[in-house]
Amino acid sequence: MTSSLHLWLIPIVPFAGFLVNGLLGRRFPKALVTTVAWVATLIPFLHVLNIALHFSSLTLPYTENVGTWITAGSFHADFAFALDQLTLIMLLVVTGVGFLIHLYSAGYMAHEEGYWRFFAYLNLFMFFMLTLVLAENFLLMFVGWEGVGLASYLLIGFYFTKDSAANAGKKAFVVNRIGDFGFLLAMFLLIAHFGTLSFSEVFGQISQHPEWQGGFLTAIALFLVLGATGKSAQIPLYVWLPDAMEGPTPVSALIHAATMVTAGVYMVARAHLIFDRSPFALSTVAIIGAATALFAATIGLVQTDIKRVLAYSTVSQLGYMFLACGVGAYSSGIFHLLTHAFFKALLFLSAGSVIHALSGEQDMRVMGGLRKKIPITFWTMTMAVFAICGIPPFAGFFSKDEILYQAFVSPNPIGKLVWFVGLFTAGLTAFYMFRLWYLTFFGESRAQEAAHDDHGHGHSHGVHESPWIMLGPLVILAILSVIGGWVGVPEALGGHAEIDHFLSPVLQVAPEAAEGGKSLELLLAIVSVVTGAIGWFIAHLLYFAKPELRAQLAAKVRGLHSLLLNKYWIDELYGAVIVTPVLLVSRYVLKGLFDTGVITGGGLALGYTTQGIGSVVQRIQSGNIRSYAGWLALGAAALLLLTYFGFGAHLSF
Amino acid sequence: MVPIAYYLVLSAILFSIGVAAFLIKRNIITVFMSIELMLNAVNLTFVAFAHHWHQVSGQIFVFFVMVVAAAEAAVGLAIIIALFRTRATLNVDQVDLMKL
Secondary structure (H helix, E strand, O other): OOOOOOOOHHHHHHHHHHHHHHHHHHHOOHHHHHHHHHHHHHHHHHHHHHHHHOHHHOOOOEEEEEEEEEEEOOEEEEEEEEEOHHHHHHHHHHHHHHHHHHHHHHHHOOOOOOHHHHHHHHHHHHHHHHHHHHEOEHHHHHHHHHHHHHHHHHHHOOOOOOHHHHHHHHHHHHHHHHHHHHHHHHHHHHHHHHOOOEHHHHHHHHHHOOOOOOOHHHHHHHHHHHHHHHHOOOOOOOOHHHHHHHOOHHHHHHHHHHOHHHHHHHHHHHOHHHHHOOHHHHHHHHHHHHHHHHHHHHHHOOOOEHHHHHHHHHHHHHHHHHHHHHOOOHHHHHHHHHHHHHHHHHHHHHHHHHHHHOOOOOEHHHOOOOOOOOHHHHHHHHHHHHHHOOOOOOHHHHHHHHHHHHHHHOOOOOHHHHHHHHHHHHHHHHHHHHHHHHHHHOOOOOOOOOOOOOOOOOOOOOOOOOOHHHHHHHHHHHHHHHHHHHHHOOHHHOOOOHHHHHHOOOOOOOOOOOHHHHHHHHHHHHHHHHHHHHHHHHHHHHHHHOOHHHHHHHHHOHHHHHHHHOHHHHHHHHHHHHHHHHHHHHHHHHHHHHHHHHHHHHHHHHHHHHHHHHHHHHHHOOOOHHHHHHHHHHHHHHHHHHHHHHOOOOOOO | OOOHHHHHHHHHHHHHHHHHHHHHOOEHHHHHHHHHHHHHHHHHHHHHHHHHHOOOHHHHHHHHHHHHHHHHHHHHHHHHHHHHHHHOOOEHHHOOOOOO
């Protein structure tokens, strides 16, 4: 198939949906808003599916240049889109999961104010995310990168009348700016060294110069990592993601779990040729990933808000993906990205269904016993929990195991260390996920004993299962969470690791495990399953079998418990070390001294001086004709005298 | 033959009277007449020099000045009439609407 694929249609259709709903949606009936938003997401999804079906007949990588954007001397950037195996997987995830979440949102948001606004933003997000994924150069990718940040900001602050939501949106935006700064610096370095931002040209030049090692490539890679830590919520810039849970739950599922936050992983995988030349940058990525995975998981152990647990779990799982990239197993990272998109979106949507059933309640301490009342949500949530905990044969098992295996066999000296951290985190993950599962669905309902005042939520009519428009996407995602991992069954388990082979033209795959490696891989898989089972067992013990043990345990490790409950006081630390000084400097130096003193003062001084001169000079303008005539005569006389005595010598009369 | 200096002195005296009258007088018609006086003082200078240097261009300038003066008188008198109709005064000191 040599004819054009019209890739540009994929991002532009959601943009059209955004324009229609954004400009006219206020006047549309809800059904029309929904239709526009659905169609604007369905068309790209079908288009991508169509491309996927014909994928084997394409010559790859396929690029499509829509037009020139910037030309400056020898540098130029185009509106160019590219398609390869990596892009295709991302496109399928974004459009597929995106469409399901659009469906779900129609049910979840049905009673909300600003329904049209929500869908307009959601479509805007799809536009930018698809631009990010399809871009053929760093600059266009950056446009998408910034754009998803904007959409994320708008959607986190969707309930903008709520202070906490508005602040969370601001926090997300500001923290992301720090990462974007890194991305920008990386682009400047790329232009300085390569004279271009096009992926094919940059990576082509790198491939032609095997002698380039480290040096400026390390610098570029580290700046890219800074960008990725912002967008993908890694240490040290992860702090915005838990707060982002202020947004509506479908947004958390789409943007803050399945798609946008994985942009950093995608970017690292896309630029892997740069990273491969810099062992230092790779080790940094691995350490950041492992540290974040562990750190976020420990915080997740004690959180009580159902969405916050999932948020920390997302941070932790993103850490796994970084870990995979850091040990050079990019395809494993992308594989985990794929399965994570399924099960984490499902977790959030199921949590949303639970919240919907409880008319807005998010605190797990007042849930419980929901298994019988909302059985479908319970079962879909169960699939997701099993998937994330890495229980075979659910999706998460294969991807997580592959990452751990790749870390273990990595030639990098820190490979064993990050493997152990990853393994330990897997145990923690199992614990906090099953904790959530038990607290929400098992035991007796605790809703009554925490008799909170019924704050007139409008439709608090008892616990109810969600409508089918919400359950449908849940069921589809549940199926995907079960079977999604089967595309990457490792050979040690009798599979063919299709996804690694599929991605191999883009991301070189780690050398095939030797014969002894297969048994090693099997052993490691068993170890991690056992670790997960231990986590499950402890959760079962503490939250189902013997809940009275919990208080005793919390009392024994009071310091640790409070440390975790307060999220290591990282927000407070950042507040004291960064935010407060910046605020003080802004308030007293920049505003007080510079703005009020220099700028306002200077302006005022200029104004008063002019006014003073004017008040003196205005006396000349008396309005009296004869005084004007007098000045005229005086002037004429002065001129005459000047000509006569001054430079009369030159003018001979 | 009368020396040219006499004409110039007379012209200067006439011009100075014109300037002084312009500055002192309040009646706008008198002010107008003093302008004419100044113009004619200049005319006298032109004619005197034209005669002295035996050049005709000075006399031609005089015609131009007279034409312009006539036109100016027509416009100026029209303004004065309009002014008198609206303000009922010929005193220039009272015509100061443009003052700050």
